[in-house]
Amino acid sequence: KTRQTVTKISYNTLLQQLRTSKALATDKEVLTHVTKDNFLAYFSLNGSATYDQNTGIVTITPDEYNKVGNFSLKSKIDMNTSFTLTGKVNLGSNPNGADGIGFAFHNGNTTDIGNAGGNLGIGGLQNALGFKLDTWSNGYQAPQSDKDGSQIDSTNSNDFGWNGDSMNAPYGTLVDTENEEVATKDGIKVQRWWAKDVDGTSQALSKSDVNGQFHDFTVDYDGDTKTLTIKYTQTSGKILTWTTTVSNSNQAMAMIVSASTGGAKNLQQFEIMSFDFKQAATVNVKYVDTKGNQIAQGEVTYPNGANVNGTYTTGQLEIPNYKFVRMDDGTATGAKSLPATGTLTKAGDNGTVIYVYAPAYTQTSKTVSETIKYIDQDGKEVAIGYTADPITFVSVTNPVDNTTTTYYSTKAKTATLDDNGVPTEAGWTKGDSTDFADVVNPEVDGYKVISNDAPNSDLTSVAVQTVYTNSSDLDFTVVYAKNAPTITTESKTINETIHYVYKDGTTAHDDYVAKPVEFTRQVSTDAVTGEKTYGSWSADQSFAAVTSPVIKGYTPDQAEIGAQTVSGDSSDLDFTVVYTKDAPTKPVNPIQPTTPAKPVNPSQPATPAKPVNPSQPATPTKPVQAGQAAATNFVDQRLPQTGETDQQHMTLSGLLLLAMSSLLGLFGMTKRQRKE
Numbered sequence: 227k228t229r230q231t232v233t234k235i236s237y238n239t240l241l242q243q244l245r246t247s248k249a250l251a252t253d254k255e256v257l258t259h260v261t262k263d264n265f266l267a268y269f270s271l272n273g274s275a276t277y278d279q280n281t282g283i284v285t286i287t288p289d290e291y292n293k294v295g296n297f298s299l300k301s302k303i304d305m306n307t308s309f310t311l312t313g314k315v316n317l318g319s320n321p322n323g324a325d326g327i328g329f330a331f332h333n334g335n336t337t338d339i340g341n342a343g344g345n346l347g348i349g350g351l352q353n354a355l356g357f358k359l360d361t362w363s364n365g366y367q368a369p370q371s372d373k374d375g376s377q378i379d380s381t382n383s384n385d386f387g388w389n390g391d392s393m394n395a396p397y398g399t400l401v402d403t404e405n406e407e408v409a410t411k412d413g414i415k416v417q418r419w420w421a422k423d424v425d426g427t428s429q430a431l432s433k434s435d436v437n438g439q440f441h442d443f444t445v446d447y448d449g450d451t452k453t454l455t456i457k458y459t460q461t462s463g464k465i466l467t468w469t470t471t472v473s474n475s476n477q478a479m480a481m482i483v484s485a486s487t488g489g490a491k492n493l494q495q496f497e498i499m500s501f502d503f504k505q506a507a508t509v510n511v512k513y514v515d516t517k518g519n520q521i522a523q524g525e526v527t528y529p530n531g532a533n534v535n536g537t538y539t540t541g542q543l544e545i546p547n548y549k550f551v552r553m554d555d556g557t558a559t560g561a562k563s564l565p566a567t568g569t570l571t572k573a574g575d576n577g578t579v580i581y582v583y584a585p586a587y588t589q590t591s592k593t594v595s596e597t598i599k600y601i602d603q604d605g606k607e608v609a610i611g612y613t614a615d616p617i618t619f620v621s622v623t624n625p626v627d628n629t630t631t632t633y634y635s636t637k638a639k640t641a642t643l644d645d646n647g648v649p650t651e652a653g654w655t656k657g658d659s660t661d662f663a664d665v666v667n668p669e670v671d672g673y674k675v676i677s678n679d680a681p682n683s684d685l686t687s688v689a690v691q692t693v694y695t696n697s698s699d700l701d702f703t704v705v706y707a708k709n710a711p712t713i714t715t716e717s718k719t720i721n722e723t724i725h726y727v728y729k730d731g732t733t734a735h736d737d738y739v740a741k742p743v744e745f746t747r748q749v750s751t752d753a754v755t756g757e758k759t760y761g762s763w764s765a766d767q768s769f770a771a772v773t774s775p776v777i778k779g780y781t782p783d784q785a786e787i788g789a790q791t792v793s794g795d796s797s798d799l800d801f802t803v804v805y806t807k808d809a810p811t812k813p814v815n816p817i818q819p820t821t822p823a824k825p826v827n828p829s830q831p832a833t834p835a836k837p838v839n840p841s842q843p844a845t846p847t848k849p850v851q852a853g854q855a856a857a858t859n860f861v862d863q864r865l866p867q868t869g870e871t872d873q874q875h876m877t878l879s880g881l882l883l884l885a886m887s888s889l890l891g892l893f894g895m896t897k898r899q900r901k902e
Contacts, residue, residue, distance in 0.1 A: 318492025347484020763794020
């Protein structure tokens with residue numbers, strides 16, 4: 227009789243097993259199965275990586291120097307579901323080659339690429355859990371750049387830096403990354419997702435493992451226990467195993483396989499056999515600048531799990547030296563951003579949330595002015611000063627790369643910067659220097675320029691002046707001096723005129739006009755004010771004395787106008803001589819004639835008439851003019867006698883003179899009577 231073995235199991239245990247079996251069945255129904263035939267539908271190639279679909283071999287790096295390549299899963303793995311990756315690796319044929327192959331699972335974007343070189347594509351990935359087959363020994367390398375790690379190109383391992391290996395190559399080990407502040411070679415602390423070998427997990431490989439052959443390689447993950455197991459088969463047939471636990475917080479993880487070469491090289495390949503996993507419903511999130519360059523790394527959270535119809539949330543980051551400007555409308559990366567939060571509509575990649583940031587540009591401004599004063603030698607302004615339109619410089623500093631760009635304007639005084647740090651107002655020109663234009667010195671009546679303190683300038687203008695952001699205000703002075711005064715000669719004529727008039731003002735005689743005398747002097751005329759300064763007149767001159775003319779019956783009030791001395795300051799001389807009529811005189815009785823001497827009897831004289839007795843003259847009825855009397859007397863005279871010749875001659879001469887005087891007197895009286 228056959229003995230039967232009975233196994234007892236509780237109802238609850240059975241129910242749990244049934245539930246687990248159902249879950250496993252459900253998982254299998256949704257697992258994605260990847261082979262060499264559909265490999266490119268689920269993986270993307272980057273860098274130097276190439277794929278041969280016939281063989282299922284990915285050549286991550288050719289046997290060439292300084293190559294970086296990788297292939298990454300296009301969607302994230304649901305870490306609540308088990309998965310298995312089966313393949314083979316070829317580390318190359320040069321035991322002294324570099325660098326090896328790294329495998330990483332991380333919770334960053336499916337497009338994220340780790341840093342190459344000593345990091346083997348794992349350093350730089352967020353919260354990465356990785357594994358590497360390292361064929362090149364690396365010591366510690368401090369970062370050479372002070373940029374955030376997310377801003378460093380994945381191929382620039384020197385700027386990123388790397389941690390030292392935990393043992394000599396070749397070896398295999400688990401690796402993880404932590405967000406750390408690492409000191410650069412200059413001692414500056416910088417952010418890095420720093421990759422380190424996980425303590426106690428390093429296992430040596432044999433140089434014979436780097437033999438140009440493919441070695442079996444598997445990655446198994448248990449979604450229930452969160453256990454990750456990695457196996458590598460050495461040339462000797464020995465299987466090396468590494469096991470670790472994945473944190474429950476990692477609901478969905480991206481996967482990437484990387485390799486690189488540098489100064490040493492090797493052909494490094496991975497052959498895909500199969501990969502079975504469940505695609506999580508996820509989105510990527512990127513933080514980029516206005517040109518689409520990654521500037522930070524962020525995470526997406528899935529409140530209800532990374533499942534279809536679940537939700538996702540993302541958020542802005544405070545990124546040093548940057549400011550958030552917008553969600554990408556396609557102008558930064560070429561793709562339009564998903565909303566910051568939303569619903570997952572399908573398994574796999576649902577798109578990317580893209581936050582766009584611009585550098586938090588800072589600006590400093592400086593205004594430079596130019597003024598010109600126009601003064602005389604005493605400092606007095608002779609023309610209105612000149613003030614140019616001031617030039618304002620704005621220096622815009624990009625805090626990301628510490629570059630400064632300068633703009634200038636003669637119109638705008640302040641600048642509003644756009645997302646690229648460029649002033650938005652009209653009138654700004656890029657440049658760190660510009661010119662004040664040439665300024666012609668103004669013409670000032672009566673003045674001439676004698677000095678100009680502006681550089682490179684002459685007496686005609688203030689030359690073009692070039693100014694810079696560090697220039698001081700320009701203050702120039704143009705000095706003027708008065709022109710020499712105008713010297714002229716002034717002439718002046720002095721006249722002397724004498725008028726001869728009667729008391730009633732009528733002309734008694736023609737005016738006397740002396741020959742004019744002329745004086746000269748110098749006149750200095752100020753070139754600016756026109757003010758005249760007079761010199762002394764030439765030497766004094768004189769007019770000669772002038773005797774007043776004789777007018778019969780009249781007496782002048784001035785018998786003579788005396789000599790007159792005049793100067794250039796004198797006025798014309800004008801004199802008037804007034805004639806007054808003489809008073810009438812009493813007639814003079816004629817003189818009793820002298821008895822002539824007895825004339826000399828001629829030899830035969832005629833008997834003369836009896837002479838009138840002069841002692842008894844007839845009394846005239848009216849006064850007789852002297853001339854008439856003289857004439858009369860002159861007629862009545864007897865002829866001289868012998869012996870009386872001389873006496874007679876004398877008597878006759880006297881009578882003739884007396885007669886002439888009488889006639890002249892009579893003529894004058896007649897003229898006065900007519901005037902009266």
